[in-house]
Amino acid sequence: MKCKDFQMLDPILEKYKESSTNLISILQEAQGLYGYLPLELLDYIAQKTNIKASKIHGVATFYTQFRLHPIGKYLIMLCQGTACHVNSSKLIEEAVCDELGIIEGQTTEDGLFTLNNVACLGCCSLSPVMMINDTTYGQLTPEEAKKIIREIKKKESKEV
Amino acid sequence: MKIVVGYGSCGLAAGAKDVYEELEDQIHKKNLDIDLQIAGCIGMCHLEPIIDVYDKDDITTYVKVSPQMIDEILLSALNHKKAKNYIISEEDLNILHEQKRIALRNCGIINPESIEEYTSIGGYEAIKKCILDKDPDKVIEEIKLSGLRGRGGAGFPTWFKWNAAKNSLGSPKYIVCNADEGDPGAFMDRSVLEGDPHTLIEGMIIGGFSMGANEGIVYVRAEYPLAIKRLKKAILQAREKGVLGKNLFGSDFDFDMRIKAGAGAFVCGEETALIASLEGERGMPRLKPPFPAEKGYLQYPTNINNVETFANVAWILQNGGKSFASMGTQKSKGTKVFALTGKIKKGGLVEVPMGVPLRKIIFDIGGGIKDDKKLKAVQMGGPSGGCIPLSLIDTSVDYESITATGAIMGSGGMVVMDETTCMVDMARFFLDFTCKESCGKCIHCRIGTKRMLEVLNRICDGKGKNGDIELLEDLAVQIKEGALCGLGQTAPNPVLTTLKYFREEYEKHIYEKTCPAHTCSALIHYHIKEDLCRKCGICIRSCPVDAISKKDGTVLIDQQKCIKCGKCHTVCPFHAVDRK
Incomplete structure (x- = not known):
């Protein structure tokens, strides 16, 4: 720049x-x-x-909001709040990492996804929760989380 | 006819947007005479998306609504009938009636984006009366009479803070709303901001009037984009209406307010750290005294209250401090909002008078434990609080009784845990949180929490040593005594309460190398139960490290290779993979 x-x-x-x-x-x-x-x-x-x-x-x-490095087009914020933790947010993280081939804090090579763990998104009654850009997804299962990411990938490949 | 769609963050996450768009579409297409509105969260998050159909005085609530149901619901509504299959159950409706809603009185009922709806139910009447009475002392007296205490955590009497700010000599004065709801597991402030922002504005103007502050600042978490959007809109509307600005209600009192978005730091919930952040600095706490009431924002007298505290103010002024004080216990007056989450059947927000037994909240209102498992503990107060065990389930929920258990009221988060939750892992979870969120200013918090976390990590990893429990206790005492601010002083609480009530669980981890809740992966083993196994091979295919194989017709897990990821346990359709 x-x-x-x-x-x-x-x-x-x-x-x-x-x-x-x-x-x-x-x-x-x-x-x-x-x-x-x-x-x-x-x-x-x-x-x-x-x-x-x-x-x-x-x-x-x-402050955690600020980042000194570029992020992907889609920022996945995985909630690690208490309610999500109790409702196995760890399994969601594993599923997302598995699907994207990256670990927390990294960005995929194609620059599409960045994965960040966050403290609490305040949607505790829908835990486990993740937020992708401004959309919140609740009551996740590992399979559900993978499906959401696959759909975004599909949408993106069409746009290209 | 009017239809209201629950349009808070939780409703939206459950699919309220699709429902709203379907309604909008159909109303437009069929040219129906229906007023389509939105509302905030009514608190029954487990039933979202929720819509209310108003047919004159008759209100019908539909729950778990999907776009496919809209046809039937609209058709019934037009014929003044009800689509019985989707109506809220009698039981769930009673839960709503069992509550006493003051802070949440308008949430989920009025349209948060319309100032007219707020004024039509008496909104901004309380501040008008205060200003026309021209007596700030009377306002403080009324708040004193109500017994209102800070709803953000510490429970400090609100009138006392207001009075201190009023008597403080500096000028200008500032009134600040702490909406940096960082406690993981609490979301009542978000609900008020999203569902009834004008209540907050009115509460802040009243506070400002009582102490002579002419500027209000709301410090909101950046993680709450919808809350910021709605509050912004509400402030603009209030300015247009003349409720904010110069010479309010013809008096010489000016008041305006602005929003400051936080940038993600839990410690900024601490008032001196919040002030530092407002000033554009790193959010690090300062030594008290001087207290913010004397020297706060930019060294001027500043008063800080939590969102829920402000949300009670207009009600108190309208209904009298006495009627607020008629609810609750001797020392904890009024009502309190709780966020019910975790392993609970009916998660959401509930508001009840102080002093109800914990059992009533968990079992009668929350519907009990998910999958009918056994309750183990209720975590209250987030990272600064503690776990209340099943044996204390009849504890009265008020500031004093909760503190006596070792937990704190905090902002009202209640995370319910069942027998599958490991208490050592829970303590580790909170220490991991406070360790990451420690601002680093004082050594006790910065290094102390790190040392405690290391000990907890090794206990969970099966490497706990003789003396670790005592070491944790020693560190806990040192940190509590030595830390500069509330974050550090309370950080050991989750460890201390779990040690107090679940010490044997720590001992099992350390001395027997087992995790009774089967949570700590280093301490569990997976086995195939031969009698249940149908040899379908799904576990073999799902294993990421090829640790499962079929030999002579039996499926076996190689314990050396197994990384205990639990995939086989999750995928087995016959529950043949046992975890010990």
């Missing part, structure tokens, strides 16, 4: 320039724009806002 590409961020920086309390909002919108937060982008924000690069890096690595 070239430095000039970062200029897309300027209106956001302008909007939040009033106060340094807006750093998290800036990072959230930047990630929304670029999909992730490359280090050069953090440096760019530091230059423009006069916030120290070390502080920006500190904030970006503190």
Whole structure:
């Protein structure tokens, strides 16, 4: 990514320039724009806002929402909350890993899927649960989880 | 005629969107005179998707609705009849009637995206009255009379915090809503935000008025996109209506609010960490005092309450503190929302007066244990709480009685566990959580939880040593005493309560190398039961490491090769794979 590409961020920086309390909002919108937060982008924000690069890096690595690496087109968030744990979310994770050939935290080679474990999605009564992009899937079984992923794969191969 | 579709996160996950679109489609195609609306979550998550058909004063609730049923439901509705096959059962309906809903009074009933629906049932009347009375002390007095305590976990009296913020000298003052519902297993705040955002707004304006704060900030978890969307919409509507903004109800009182989305850190539920996060810093707790009421957000007086606490406020002002205090126990007044999850038949949100026995919530309202297994424990308070064993199932659910068991009320998550849940594994699960979520500022929490997790890991892996239990106990005491904030101070609770009530389970893991619940994979073995095996070979094909083979007509598992993944146990249609 070239430095000039970062200029897309300027209106956001302008909007939040009033106060340094807006750093998290800036990072959230930047990630929304670029999909992730490359280090050069953090440096760019530091230059423009006069916030120290070390502080920006500190904030970006503190919160789980921020990622410094690109993710796949589909972000699978596997809930690992208490209710999901009690209802065997481990088996769902194994099934998804099995289907995608990756482990937690990785992205598939074709760049389609990234698998992340998350603390709790707040749909505990439907546990075990996973969220793919903005859609929540509840009461999963290992087979069901595999089927959902296969359907996305099928849809994608058609679009290509 | 009106049809309302339950359109909260849980309803949507169960398929409410398809149901809504089918209804919309049919109403449009057949040109029907039906008002199609959405509502938040009514709390009966196990029955979603749910729709309510309003035919004048008659309401019919249909549950587990799929698009295929819509034809029949619409046809019956138009003929003023009921599609009997899909109606909610008498039993489930009674569960709803057994509750006392205050914080959730509008959830699942009104359209959360319409301010008119909220005002039509008396919404924003409470704040109007407060402002016209011009007496902030009276508001605090009413809250004091109600006995309302913080619903986020610690149970601190709400009036006391409000009063402290009011008497604090700095200016401006801020009122903050903690909607960073990070406790895994609790989702009542999400339900209020998604189902009745105006109640939260009204509660915050009342709080702001009582203490002289003119700005409200709602700190919401980023994991709740729908909640953020609905709250945003509600704030805009409130501004348009003049309920937020300058000179509210013709007075000189100004109040406006904004949303700040969290970025995923459990520790930000701690109020000083939340303030740090609001300021754009790493969410690390600060030493108290000074308390937020004196020096909070940007060093100004700040008051922080939880969503459920605010959701009670307008009701209290409208109905009087006395009627709120008439419910509950001597020290825990009013009602509390609980999130029933885990191995329970009827999971969802329930709101009951404080002081009801735990048994009533689990068995009468929750319908008992899934698959009629035996209850083992109820986990309350999430990673800061503990497990209440079956022997204490008649405990009264109020702040004091729950604390006496070693657990805490917390935000009201109740995760039900049956005989197949390993308590050591449960303790490990929570320590793994707190260890990951520790902000790293103080050594006791950062390293202490890590050391405890290592011990628990080795016990679950069958490598537990003599003295491990004592080591856990020692570490627990040190961390509780030495940690800086609530996260660290309470992190050992899940270990301490399981050690208190399930010590023999730890001992079995360490000394006998067995896991009584058959959960810890290092301590279990798979065998083929010859009398049940039909030699179909499905287990042989499913085994990822080729550990199963057929020799002389018998199927055998090679224990050396077996990685204990349990696939054979899951796939066997004849239950011939035994786990010991």
